Amino acid sequence: MNHSINASSHRLPLRSVIINDEFWNKRIKINCNSTIFYQWDQLEKTHNQENFRILAGKKKGYRQGFFYCDSDLHKWADAAARILTKTENKKLSKLIQEYIDLIALVQQPDGYLFTYNQFHFPGERWINLQIEHELYCLGHMIEAAVSYMETNEPEKYKQKFLKIAKMSADLLVSDFLGASPKYTPGHQEIEIALIRLYRITREKKYLDLAAHFLNQRGKISFFSLRLISQALSERKRSKKIKKDMEEKHITNELQMSFFGGEESHQKEAPLLPLRSVFQYLSGRYLQQNQPIHRMKRPFGHSVRWGYLVTAMAMLYQETGDEKLLNALQRTWEYLVQKQMFVTGGIGSLGVVEGFGCNYELNNDTCYCETCAAIASILLNWELALITNEARYSDLLEWQLYNALSVGISLEGKSYFYRNLLESEGQITRKKWFATPCCPSNISRIWASISEFIYSYNKKGIWIHQYIGNSTKIQGLINNNVVNFQMKSELPWKGKVNLVIDVEKQAEFTLNLRIPSWTNNITLTINGNPQKIEIDDSNTKFTGSSIVPMKSKFHEITRVWEKETTIEINFSMPINIHKAHPKVRGNKNKIALSRGSILYCFESIDNPEAKIPYATIDLENELTQEFDGTILEGIVKILGCDKTSKKLIAIPFYSWGNREQSAMQVWIRD
């Protein structure tokens, strides 16, 4: 495997880590056996595959859907490819092969692939790059191809898909490498895809183009005028399509609102229309307001920002540009201090789908798109590899169990797009969206969760996540082979058991992440107790009230001989989070967590407590109890309100899985 030269440690191939974990097995199984096929069917219903069939000449009909809807099918293929990396599945293989055959037929001889222009405006391309997402769509296709190369699928199909991806990437290199800043994409994604393509092909032109796209951002002159002109052009083009459809008597069945109409009762932050105009025209919305090296804080559309910083972190790994790393680290600090919710979710404002003012972290008007949580997880993972600092993996864990897990139902077929921290009862999970960017994005992450567990270099191995698994790490000291068996009782119990087996005796360091949520650890090596001290010196009071900076790696350096057993017990106290005084609306409120799980109160469990306006009496002791009868088995937190009525808190990720309910995370004490 090729290593990125400026990463402190390296990722393991996806295929090499086999997950065996009670909590995650369920999710992974549902993802492979049900969700991925459900998503394919939903994409069929919303014309995604049909658009390609029409352009391939296999069907007669009219292209439907938003200009960016190709991306949803490409992202589905990425998720499917990642699933196929881990398991064999003939039905899924057939579907992805059908997809590859289709896109091969639709791709133009020079590599262009974008059904919107190919159908409605043949011959036109790169017209409204800030708005129309051509490069975003191609990015997801290229990522899917890169993921597919790691599968055991037929070589013929792997080469076919890689050829399609390279043809498109080569077209981009020829059209955009060295081009002016106005030829940068409005929605980042292509940069991540090009760096991933570079990593498997080692063809430097792909890395150069990713770097070019990133370095040209924030340099467009008269940006607001250019954006207005592109917005007018986009409007003119969509009107032309509408007129054409009317003339041909075609009904557009896909004319739903952006969220499929289900969020129309959503409360929004004050002055949002005005603030949105400012965000668009200043370039902040698209991260076009300043060069990337100058970035000090997150701004604009949260998913675009997340993909941008992830690509910057990936670029740093290849180039070692310290200015990039400095920008990333100070921006991360800013995010955690002032712009992140206690769930780990990011993005405070609807409409612009992004960041608001400092500490503007309102429970009922927040945005917190599932994709933004994913983008943030991707950033954390890249920063973890660059620095070997535990803070990034610690936040990754928190976002995985909270901000991200809440986005999908337990049965894997309904979703939240926005993830609020409070609801009066109108919000429910939806079967699908007009813009279904989140569902396949979750499936991509569930299929590749094993990537986030380990990293390694010549001197040691890092354990970032305690998710049960077995793996073989090769290429360590003297080409040694290290086998790991990890049993984990997280997230409900703090017990983790590790069996490490080396082929040859060798000295190296095993680095165990001490999570920020624990306050006591016992650790034994082959039954012998070891001393572990928790560093409590970092008591930073963040806007989110979580402090991933407290997390550290505990180093065990020794000569490892055949089979060593390590047993770890993390204490799991109920943690009471106090709201930061600058977060208006959360004054005198607390939130509860236990281990990596954030809790909430749902009205179905608390019919008399007036959720989301309940209060809690902390004078009464909080207790915990495992309940195997609800929500696939959870630990509940039990307390009382001020009138001594019982209160039940459940994991935040699990809310919205029973009957329609009100919900609150923060509760007055």
Ligand SMILES: [Zn+2]
């Ligand atoms: Zn999304």
